[in-house]
Amino acid sequence: ERSYKVTLLPGDGIGPEILSVAVDVMRAVAEREGIKFEFTEKLVGGAAVDGAGVPLPDDTLATCRASDAVLLASIGGYKWDSNPPHLKPETGLLGLRAGLGVFANLRPVTVLPQLADASPLKREVAEGVDIMVVRELIGGIYFGEPRGFGVNESGHRYAYNNMVYSTPEIDRIARVAFETARKRQGRLCSVDKANVLQVSQLWRERVTAIGKEEYPDVELSHMYVDNAAMQLVRNPKQFDTIVTGNLFGDILSDISAQLSGSIGMLPSSSMSESGPGLFEPIHGSAPDIAGQDKANPLAQVLSAAMLLKYGLGETKAAELIEAAVSAALDKGYRTGDLMSSGKTLVGCKKMGEILLETL
Amino acid sequence: ERSYKVTLLPGDGIGPEILSVAVDVMRAVAEREGIKFEFTEKLVGGAAVDGAGVPLPDDTLATCRASDAVLLASIGGYKWDSNPPHLKPETGLLGLRAGLGVFANLRPVTVLPQLADASPLKREVAEGVDIMVVRELIGGIYFGEPRGFGVNESGHRYAYNNMVYSTPEIDRIARVAFETARKRQGRLCSVDKANVLQVSQLWRERVTAIGKEEYPDVELSHMYVDNAAMQLVRNPKQFDTIVTGNLFGDILSDISAQLSGSIGMLPSSSMSESGPGLFEPIHGSAPDIAGQDKANPLAQVLSAAMLLKYGLGETKAAELIEAAVSAALDKGYRTGDLMSSGKTLVGCKKMGEILLETL
Ligand SMILES: CC(C)[C@H](C(=O)O)[C@@H](O)C(=O)O
Ligand SMILES: CC(C)[C@H](C(=O)O)[C@@H](O)C(=O)O
Numbered sequence: 001e002r003s004y005k006v007t008l009l010p011g012d013g014i015g016p017e018i019l020s021v022a023v024d025v026m027r028a029v030a031e032r033e034g035i036k037f038e039f040t041e042k043l044v045g046g047a048a049v050d051g052a053g054v055p056l057p058d059d060t061l062a063t064c065r066a067s068d069a070v071l072l073a074s075i076g077g078y079k080w081d082s083n084p085p086h087l088k089p090e091t092g093l094l095g096l097r098a099g100l101g102v103f104a105n106l107r108p109v110t111v112l113p114q115l116a117d118a119s120p121l122k123r124e125v126a127e128g129v130d131i132m133v134v135r136e137l138i139g140g141i142y143f144g145e146p147r148g149f150g151v152n153e154s155g156h157r158y159a160y161n162n163m164v165y166s167t168p169e170i171d172r173i174a175r176v177a178f179e180t181a182r183k184r185q186g187r188l189c190s191v192d193k194a195n196v197l198q199v200s201q202l203w204r205e206r207v208t209a210i211g212k213e214e215y216p217d218v219e220l221s222h223m224y225v226d227n228a229a230m231q232l233v234r235n236p237k238q239f240d241t242i243v244t245g246n247l248f249g250d251i252l253s254d255i256s257a258q259l260s261g262s263i264g265m266l267p268s269s270s271m272s273e274s275g276p277g278l279f280e281p282i283h284g285s286a287p288d289i290a291g292q293d294k295a296n297p298l299a300q301v302l303s304a305a306m307l308l309k310y311g312l313g314e315t316k317a318a319e320l321i322e323a324a325v326s327a328a329l330d331k332g333y334r335t336g337d338l339m340s341s342g343k344t345l346v347g348c349k350k351m352g353e354i355l356l357e358t359l
Numbered sequence: 360e361r362s363y364k365v366t367l368l369p370g371d372g373i374g375p376e377i378l379s380v381a382v383d384v385m386r387a388v389a390e391r392e393g394i395k396f397e398f399t400e401k402l403v404g405g406a407a408v409d410g411a412g413v414p415l416p417d418d419t420l421a422t423c424r425a426s427d428a429v430l431l432a433s434i435g436g437y438k439w440d441s442n443p444p445h446l447k448p449e450t451g452l453l454g455l456r457a458g459l460g461v462f463a464n465l466r467p468v469t470v471l472p473q474l475a476d477a478s479p480l481k482r483e484v485a486e487g488v489d490i491m492v493v494r495e496l497i498g499g500i501y502f503g504e505p506r507g508f509g510v511n512e513s514g515h516r517y518a519y520n521n522m523v524y525s526t527p528e529i530d531r532i533a534r535v536a537f538e539t540a541r542k543r544q545g546r547l548c549s550v551d552k553a554n555v556l557q558v559s560q561l562w563r564e565r566v567t568a569i570g571k572e573e574y575p576d577v578e579l580s581h582m583y584v585d586n587a588a589m590q591l592v593r594n595p596k597q598f599d600t601i602v603t604g605n606l607f608g609d610i611l612s613d614i615s616a617q618l619s620g621s622i623g624m625l626p627s628s629s630m631s632e633s634g635p636g637l638f639e640p641i642h643g644s645a646p647d648i649a650g651q652d653k654a655n656p657l658a659q660v661l662s663a664a665m666l667l668k669y670g671l672g673e674t675k676a677a678e679l680i681e682a683a684v685s686a687a688l689d690k691g692y693r694t695g696d697l698m699s700s701g702k703t704l705v706g707c708k709k710m711g712e713i714l715l716e717t718l
Contacts, residue, residue, distance in 0.1 A: 076554075088554065090554040094555070120480050120484045122479060122481055141522060141555075142555055149557060149561065152525060154527075156527055157525065157561065158525035158526070158561070159523070159557045159560065159561035160503065160523035160524075161522045161523075161556045161557055161558050162519050162520070162521055162522075163500060163520045164519035165517060165518060165519075166511060166515045166517035167515050168513075168515055193609075195435075196449065196453070196501055197500065197506075197520045198506050198508060198518045199519055201444075201518065202516065202518035225609075225610055226612075226613040227613065229588065229611075229613055229617075230613040230614060230617040233479055233592055233614060234617050250584075251588045251610060252588075254588055254589040255588050255592060255614070257589065258588075258589040258593050263589070
């Protein structure tokens with residue numbers, strides 16, 4: 001019997017509800033596949049600020065590090081919005097990513113035929129979209145030093161952040177992206193702002209070199225970030241795999257997600273050089289609907305599938321989960337975010353029950 | 360007779376073709392309105408690299424500074440793409456903006472009913488969109504120091520750019536944005552990444568303070584840049600006026616522009632504290648169709664209208680131009696970028712002639 005330690009981080013808002021569905025689903029496939037999970041639940045985000053005085057308790061990070069994979073739900077909420085930076089939920093999330101060294105964030109976006117109508121894009125623009133955004137997650141302006149506040153010669157306050165990348169940081173994310181593109185359609189688009197930023201010039205130089213030396217079979221192109229944002233809306237089907245830095249990846253992956261019209265459906269995985277991976281939905285903690293059994297648990301469930309596939313190598317179990325999600329949609333079940341006429345509206349728990357029946 | 364000095368900067372690619380149409384249109388309204396224009400044409404961008412050895416000759420900047428308004432077409436092209444930074448067309452554009460001190464870039468995006476079908480968005484999402492993006496144009500990471508390349512303790516190369524804003528820089532763009540919102544629907548959304556960046560925290564603090572103290576009548580909201588990018592695609596009609604920094608404004612204004620499906624239609628104005636304004640289309644130099652009489656001159660023509668209205672206070676003349684553009688579209692004339700069935704395809708020159716007839 002294969003046995004895995006999985007740390008569960010419910011976080012804030014709708015986090016606990018959706019994570020509970022995902023855990024039930026994992027337990028069900030575990031039974032079918034002869035897998036054993038040892039789940040440990042820990043605090044992070046606003047819940048950790050309230051419960052332990054900091055958004056990322058040492059104990060949480062240590063437990064995550066000692067596990068085989070980490071399943072995170074979502075963090076943040078109005079309640080902590082005016083906290084000082086070191087007591088913000090987001091600070092816990094960034095600390096978790098950095099603490100686990102998960103530099104490679106993979107965000108797959110597909111527009112399922114069942115859901116193409118949910119997209120704000122015209123059907124012919126949206127249908128068939130299948131993009132993988134590979135985002136560098138623990139470098140760039142999110143973590144760059146120096147950063148902070150100052151007073152200039154004229155006595156005026158100013159604030160600054162440093163967008164910085166070194167060659168090893170660029171090289172390792174480029175390799176992940178090329179490997180990813182190779183397993184897909186073999187096309188990689190690297191996004192930067194090399195017409196203005198030095199950091200983008202080094203980025204472009206290194207990605208180009210790695211492509212030439214190590215991945216001549218992958219078709220590499222480059223695009224400026226403003227144009228990429230525009231092209232994602234104009235004709236998203238032109239993209240296969242996209243690789244970019246932390247800030248641009250934050251923006252572009254959210255645009256990509258929105259193309260599907262159903263960000264409640266989209267999972268992500270974040271991998272390090274060797275330690276456990278971190279798996280989380282792309283969406284936030286949706287404090288406005290928290291605790292009302294209205295949330296869509298599918299992004300969380302699909303994040304659990306990514307955990308099984310990429311984090312533990314349990315491909316069979318992952319595919320069972322993906323098939324159950326597809327079947328539930330085929331049968332017409334929808335949470336409120338995806339509801340359209342002729343479909344059956346269900347809550348978060350009920351969606352979980354439907355998945356369990358299918359399994 | 361009112362007399363104005365206008366510097367013309369045709370730049371690269373389709374620039375000369377579209378500018379020539381705009382100048383003809385300006386001459387026509389000038390005659391009708393008893394205005395006199397003294398046009399001086401100067402080099403900028405790739406054309407200036409080729410013709411004068413630098414992308415922004417001193418003489419160009421001096422002439423622009425001494426004029427009442429500057430009408431720029433577009434810069435850039437494959438030919439100069441691998442030039443060193445100081446010989447890139449973009450460096451000329453950034454130098455021009457900084458040299459003129461045009462800190463406030465206004466990019467209006469409306470989806471004209473005649474063109475709603477050109478949008479990649481569903482008609483019900485796109486129709487009626489009317490957004491003004493106010494972008495800070497001469498600060499932030501585009502110009503922040505220090506910037507450059509280095510070698511770290513481990514002997515690895517790195518590159519970095521500094522995103523920095525001071526309170527006077529934030530305050531003045533915030534005031535322009537609040538004034539703009541006041542003349543529109545009275546709603547301003549400030550976009551930042553204050554959950555991660557200190558520079559955004561100062562931005563949010565100052566915009567909030569100025570709103571409270573000087574513009575209590577304007578409804579102010581804040582949004583993170585990733586969410587704003589997503590919301591622009593999901594439901595663009597929720598926005599009235601958006602204010603943001605240089606880099607985020609670059610990205611968000613391109614998304615907004617794409618919503619209309621017709622970036623060949625969109626003008627922009629850039630204003631300084633006191634000197635001449637800079638007026639240019641949002642689109643680029645489209646080197647692939649340059650010199651083929653295929654370009655859409657309407658963004659350039661509408662930029663000339665913005666020049667008249669905001670740069671010279673010639674509102675009547677501006678409105679004549681806007682009406683001529685609307686009439687040409689109503690009559691069914693379209694350049695290739697906007698062509699759809701049942702419409703009449705025309706080239707750049709022909710579109711110019713149609714505008715002149717209408718005037
Ligand atoms: C919450 C926030 C810090 C985070 C980010 O910017 O990385 C989020 O937007 C995301 O994309 O996971
Ligand atoms: C050409 C480039 C430097 C420029 C910018 O990034 O400002 C362009 O994208 C724009 O938006 O005007």
